[in-house]
Each structure stands twice: as structure tokens, then as C-alpha cells.
Amino acid sequence: MQKVKRHELNAQEDALITKLHKEICFLKEILIIRQKGTVGDMSSKIIKLQEENERLKGMVLDKAKIQAMIDHNEQLKKYLEEK
Numbered sequence: 562m563q564k565v566k567r568h569e570l571n572a573q574e575d576a577l578i579t580k581l582h583k584e585i586c587f588l589k590e591i592l593i594i595r596q597k598g599t600v601g602d603m604s605s606k607i608i609k610l611q612e613e614n615e616r617l618k619g620m621v622l623d624k625a626k627i628q629a630m631i632d633h634n635e636q637l638k639k640y641l642e643e644k
Contacts, residue, residue, distance in 0.1 A: 591603070591606075594606065
């Protein structure tokens with residue numbers, strides 16, 4: 562005899578489900594483009610995604626820059642409080 566246990570989702574499973582859902586949506590988009598569009602459409606979409614990826618990579622700041630910004634912000638707060 563098997564014991565029945567309640568199905569529970571934890572944060573990892575939820576994140577995995579969300580990731581898989583996004584991937585399925587992306588693959589559906591590619592399938593639609595392939596069915597309706599041409600190879601040029603696929604190439605342009607890939608190029609756009611690569612450009613966006615590079616732009617997002619450029620936005621990532623290292624810890625030192627973030628800490629410097631936080632310190633500068635604190636100095637400005639103190640300066641404004643004094644006045």
C-alpha cells in the first residue's frame with residue numbers, strides 16, 4: 562500500500578516551473594516565426610537578442626562600483642542634513 566502525501570511546491574520547484582514556462586513561450590515564438598517568416602526574420606531576432614544580451618551585460622556593475630555609489634550617496638545625505 563502506498564502512502565498519499567500532499568503535493569507541495571517549494572521555491573526551487575516554482576523557479577524551475579517559471580523558467581520552463583518562459584523557455585516554452587520562447588520556443589513557441591520561434592516556431593511561429595519559422596512557420597510564418599523567413600530565415601531573415603530568425604536571423605534578425607537572434608541578432609536583436611544578442612544585442613540586448615550585450616547591453617544587459619554592460620549594465621552589470623561590480624561590487625566596488627556599487628559600494629562607491631552607496632558611500633557617495635551617504636555623503637550627500639549627510640551634506641543635505643547639515644544644511
